[in-house]
Amino acid sequence: MSKLKRIVKRALSLVGPAALACGLAVPAVPALAQGTIKVGVLHSLSGTMAISETVLKDVTLMAIEEINAKGGVLGRKLEAVVVDPASNWPLFAEKARQLLTQDKVAVVFGCWTSVSRKSVLPVFEELNGLLFYPVQYEGEELSKNVFYTGAAPNQQAIPAVEYLMSKDGGGAKRWVLLGTDYVYPRTTNKILRAFLKSKGVAEKDIDEKYTPFGHADYQTIVADIKKFSAGGKTAVVSTINGDSNVPFYKELGNQGLKATDVPVVAFSVGEEELRGVDTKPLVGHLAAWNYFMSIKNPVNDDWTKKWSAYAKKMKLANAGKPLTNDPMEAAYIGMYMWKQAVEKAKTTDVDKVIAAMAGQTFKAPSGITSTMDPKNHHLHKAVFIGEVKADGQFNVVWKTKGPIKAEPWSPFIAGNDKKKGEPDGKTIVTK
């Protein structure tokens, strides 16, 4: 054993300078061109979140295939390592560790729920990995090792509530904040509560409610909403996540609660989640996102076509009716921005890629040129509010004039004014 070691050592001492010379003569490319770059995909393919996350895995694979077709990154092909954390939060951390230590991936694209992101975060920080997180979330977090390509609260929740308060949105006076019981809805509702109060809404006009993950019986909740709405013009802000949305919307439809009476604006319901629902009774309910499939522009036309061709080619489960949605767009943007950053940094080294990410731009399907903020690891995004149409698509009824900069530290949470809008080596996470 020791003999072998010695031989290897000697061989290395001989080859080393030569390689160094080589490296000096011909810049890094030939050395990098060997093998593939491994890319981790960490999305639940089963369990309560599979309804939302499966397509994110697919769209990430599509982007990888596109990039490979054009010659890969730095002359190397990308190789996806797909794992299934099964909507099980501790398993997310285990799988993340496996991706970083065993598979040695250069970057991971993954997570949907904030609780899954919170459980992988220590792993990424400990091992200095790189995570692209493609879903709108509650803010209150800024890690050097994470890029957030979804919306922060000021890019989704706050504009949506402002819209509902406006004349066009129905001029809501009373608010039901309804969510699944975990960190994203709780924090979002905390921010919204503070925001509503700043707009003069009284405590008695806000009703906050939570249900467990996978909750299926929304009879009482819908009856309560009805009762609450008798006290004045009411709007419901729903942060229900996962497949619970199907029984919730079914119950809304069955109990005849129409959008013209009590509009429901959802932050986690897009085209994909409405697939399993009869949307005719839901016409007019709202969703706030930074992208809708129905947005008309050449980039989006092109992208939806590509996706539908990919879905057909791969015979995906729903290839008969391919849909795109906001987190898919965010995942797609994230993949391309990472590619551009790697090309700029000329390496997949995490620290160098992080530095190169600042200020990256990408022509997004939402019709804007998405910019990665130079400092705060979030994208500048345009906000759209859409109403559900009978065919399950959304009709954009309101949008911001241009991209909005993300505020991960919401000014509506006490103490946030002192926090810096950029990671400073250490993570700053409010517990």
Next chain:
Amino acid sequence: MRILPTALPFVLGLLASAALAQDAKTVEKLAFGDSDERVEAVAALVAAGDEKSAALLQALADGELYTAGKRVLIVRGAGAVDAATGAKVAPLPEDREEITVNNRLRRELGRALAALKLVSPGRDARFAAARELAGGAEPAMLPLVKKALATETDSAVKPLLEQIAAALELKAGDREARLAAVRKLAASHSPNTKTLLLSFLEAEKDEDLRIEAQKSLREIEGRLAWGERAGIVFTSISLGSILLLAALGLAITYGLMGVINLAHGELIMIGAYTTYVVQNLFRAHAPGVFDAYLACAAPAAFAVAALVGMALERSVIRWLYGRPLETLLATWGISLMLIQGVRTIFGAANVQVENPVWMSGGIEVLANVVLPWSRIVIIFFAAAVLAGMWLLLTRTRLGLFVRGVTQNRSMASCVGVPTARVDTLAFGLGSGIAGLAGCALSQIGNVGPDLGQAYIVDSFMVVVLGGVGQLAGTVYAALGLGFANKLLEAWQGAVLAKIAVLVFIIFFIQKRPQGMFALKGRAVEV
């Protein structure tokens, strides 16, 4: 005024004959204006009140109104007419865009159309229109409502119209009219009236009027409170019926036969997936009778789950009788295999099971209580399954054998009961009932490979709480848990309710390990 939007084809016939000449300015405002201008245009069209205006509004509500350059078109199928001039437009312009309607406009449109329909010849149309307007009418509609009231004779529509008129006069009328209106509103059943009176109380200065309004408000609130109580009772029974369905099969396999079957949830899941397959077959081969697919799906779900159950019993469980720990592990393993099997065949994502039309929507018993059809059907279905099972166990030879074998296996065997076959059949029966539960659950919840996991704990909870071996106990436990859960949920929210119920059961089982109803008398065979 006689030809109304319900007779839309006829109206469109008129359109085609180019009789239409809208006020061009109103049409322009409706198509190109901002929201405020559009709402004004809708109001102007209601004030005009003729059939052309009604047709235009209906077209907008149905998404048939398009813009093409500066023109506004009503597009229906392949044909189009210019909304302003009534002239035919052919061919359809390529650059046409649908005029989008948002919630605010949709609300205004709904009310406007309802107001125009108040004098429709059909009683149902008038009733629907009055119901729509009861949700909130504009003061400008008062003349229309009064006109309708003058000719209305129907006993259901007239009181509604009176309520609407009263609500409008409350906002606009003089003191006498307001007083009369407040008194009239006391008869209302609607939560909207409560809202209206509350805002009236905020603005009104007149003391007499305030007192009257408060009196009316109290009356309405009393009525609404009854509705709420009725709602809680219904949701409790509904939840109870679902728990009962999920647990009934287990009441046989665990309760009577003593098999700790952790794969019970997966048998429910198999029933749900069978429903999904049958639904797809109907959609593909007999779309005409799609709404009847459940009639076929229920027996199929029973049969498939029963066959899977019998196969399990024959191949695995039979060798483990009397060894509960091994049974527990084996059935748990089987459950994992079944989940993975379904995942491999159907994919990990949830599949969609569509409700037939007759199970969508609900029936309004009171203004604030709507009972969804799907829940009502499931309550009756659970009752029917329970009755069927009871008859089978108490009135048939097989039932007699099952009871005989479970009470005293060796004695039953001695008198010639084929115990092995009875075991298989009984297990098949329990599994089949689980399949029926899956068929029912597919109508209200998600159908995915993990469906069973959500119900296995609940099922055991019901059977253990009710008392193992007791059918009646299972029924009481299911309904009891339904009520406990819903009352707690109404009081403390869904998350705490779930926890509280579990804590309660832990304490209950500590106090009474045998459950609510224990078998008395000689010991049952272990």
